[in-house]
Amino acid sequence: MTRYFTDEHEWIDVDGSTATVGITSYAQEQLGDIVFVEVPASGASVSKGGEAAVVESVKAASDVYAPVSGTVTEGNAALADDPSLVNSDPEGAGWFFKLTLADPGELDGLMDEAGYKAFVAGL
Amino acid sequence: MSDTNNLQEVLTLPLDGWHRAKGARMVPFAGYAMPIQYEGIMAEHLWTRESAGLFDVSHMGQLILSGDGADAALEAVTPSDLIGLKQGKQRYSMLLNEDGWIEDDMMVARAPMGLYLVVNGSEKAKDIAFLRAHLPDHLTLTHLEDRALLALQGPKAVDALARVVPGVDRLFFMEADSFIWANAGDPQPLWISRSGYTGEDGFEISVPADHAVALADVLAAQPEVKPIGLGARDSLRLEAGLPLYGHDLNDTTNPAMADLGFAVAKRRREAADFPGAASILIELNQGPPLTRLGFIVEGRQPVRENVELFDGDRSVGFVTSGGHSPCLGQPIGMALLEENWAKTGLTLEAEVRGKRVPVKTVPMPFVPHRYHRAISRQAKPDGSDIAPHQTKGAK
Numbered sequence: 073m074t075r076y077f078t079d080e081h082e083w084i085d086v087d088g089s090t091a092t093v094g095i096t097s098y099a100q101e102q103l104g105d106i107v108f109v110e111v112p113a114s115g116a117s118v119s120k121g122g123e124a125a126v127v128e129s130v131k132a133a134s135d136v137y138a139p140v141s142g143t144v145t146e147g148n149a150a151l152a153d154d155p156s157l158v159n160s161d162p163e164g165a166g167w168f169f170k171l172t173l174a175d176p177g178e179l180d181g182l183m184d185e186a187g188y189k190a191f192v193a194g195l
Numbered sequence: 196m197s198d199t200n201n202l203q204e205v206l207t208l209p210l211d212g213w214h215r216a217k218g219a220r221m222v223p224f225a226g227y228a229m230p231i232q233y234e235g236i237m238a239e240h241l242w243t244r245e246s247a248g249l250f251d252v253s254h255m256g257q258l259i260l261s262g263d264g265a266d267a268a269l270e271a272v273t274p275s276d277l278i279g280l281k282q283g284k285q286r287y288s289m290l291l292n293e294d295g296w297i298e299d300d301m302m303v304a305r306a307p308m309g310l311y312l313v314v315n316g317s318e319k320a321k322d323i324a325f326l327r328a329h330l331p332d333h334l335t336l337t338h339l340e341d342r343a344l345l346a347l348q349g350p351k352a353v354d355a356l357a358r359v360v361p362g363v364d365r366l367f368f369m370e371a372d373s374f375i376w377a378n379a380g381d382p383q384p385l386w387i388s389r390s391g392y393t394g395e396d397g398f399e400i401s402v403p404a405d406h407a408v409a410l411a412d413v414l415a416a417q418p419e420v421k422p423i424g425l426g427a428r429d430s431l432r433l434e435a436g437l438p439l440y441g442h443d444l445n446d447t448t449n450p451a452m453a454d455l456g457f458a459v460a461k462r463r464r465e466a467a468d469f470p471g472a473a474s475i476l477i478e479l480n481q482g483p484p485l486t487r488l489g490f491i492v493e494g495r496q497p498v499r500e501n502v503e504l505f506d507g508d509r510s511v512g513f514v515t516s517g518g519h520s521p522c523l524g525q526p527i528g529m530a531l532l533e534e535n536w537a538k539t540g541l542t543l544e545a546e547v548r549g550k551r552v553p554v555k556t557v558p559m560p561f562v563p564h565r566y567h568r569a570i571s572r573q574a575k576p577d578g579s580d581i582a583p584h585q586t587k588g589a590k
Contacts, residue, residue: 104235110548130519131426131429132499
């Protein structure tokens with residue numbers, strides 16, 4: 073399994089043609105207390121860079137973009153009852169959705185962990 | 196994730212470095228770099244409700260209006276009784292343009308040197324121009340740019356502040372006076388009112404800018420006190436049902452629409468001598484075309500500003516402020532609703548990102564006010580006891 077990152081602060085764990093998407097620890101820290109998450113329904117198609125989910129903190133709503141195109145296989149139902157999982161475990165239990173990749177070639181150009189760390193350090 | 200920062204010319208306030216040293220996240224607000232949060236909005240909000248929070252509101256405009264007949268002259272652009280405002284008393288008021296639309300809301304206190312006004316930071320330049328244009332030339336309007344403004348809010352604010360400035364506990368809600376703060380041998384004059392923008396007991400403290408850091412240090416060192424950012428200031432005022440200019444109030448709302456009838460003085464109603472009186476008095480009696488109301492959301496999805504509210508297919512109003520209530524653990528908001536829907540107990544639907552979310556209109560405040568009133572007074576059953584507030588917070 074390989075983890076990639078976007079410059080919009082999403083992470084994506086890729087395992088063959090399936091992947092899990094969430095937002096990074098840096099992102100949840102910037103957002104603050106998360107009170108609501110809207111994840112895409114199973115079967116929804118998402119396109120790379122397009123709006124895929126919404127995360128709402130006390131102060132604002134923010135879009136979460138799909139790191140790659142694909143078909144959603146599962147939204148994280150646990151976030152409906154406990155959106156604060158995104159704060160407490162953003163890169164684990166606070167995942168947003170799983171999808172089947174449409175084109176693994178879209179992973180080219182995403183950052184690896186070292187690249188993302190350097191990116192965040194420069195912000 | 197989307198990024199919503201705006202880069203523009205941003206000024207700094209006297210406590211800028213103090214906030215940064217306390218770990219605040221700074222954001223541009225009303226043209227200044229201001230702390231949106233320190234440890235987190237939720238924790239800061241709850242701390243203020245149970246103990247005491249220190250807010251830097253130095254972006255707000257502190258003005259002195261002095262000269263003969265300043266009170267009568269200011270009355271001409273407000274619906275307030277300012278002639279009847281006694282020394283050491285403060286009142287919630289608003290600036291009305293010629294047609295009775297709200298140019299800003301503000302606090303007015305009678306101080307020894309004149310009328311002391313606190314106006315919204317985002318509106319202060321406009322307000323000063325408005326006042327200069329509408330007030331007689333013999334009056335003097337002084338912008339106290341050399342003073343910072345701190346607010347200490349919460350049930351334990353009085354304990355903390357009385358330790359630093361003995362005697363403040365004698366003030367009741369909406370009273371104000373001068374105090375001398377010892378400041379370790381360098382005594383400084385403070386103007387302190389017992390008021391705020393959280394619904395809690397508390398104080399607002401005008402301090403010479405050069406000594407703001409020292410005062411913030413001594414207040415933050417009290418065991419009851421933590422620094423609180425603009426994020427919690429907004430959620431606190433929302434729970435208290437207090438309107439925010441630029442969101443719930445603007446120059447297309449009037450005091451009747453804003454449900455601020457308490458701020459239209461009896462004497463001014465009888466004389467019908469305030470701007471827009473002809474139409475505002477009718478609306479106060481018969482109901483305005485749109486009225487500010489509170490709502491709670493069923494479920495967890497926040498319903499925010501500008502979201503449209505529906506009764507079936509009929510659009511009946513729109514949200515002016517909305518967000519998560521840390522005390523209630525659910526989303527709340529304020530909306531402007533059309534006349535036939537301007538009542539509590541209705542179930543409506545908000546349309547958020549194409550989906551309908553049920554909301555229910557309710558009385559405000561959402562969380563009861565806990566002011567230290569001179570005469571104990573019960574909130575009216577309809578929740579119309581929306582009491583005076585100090586001004587403005589953040590989004």
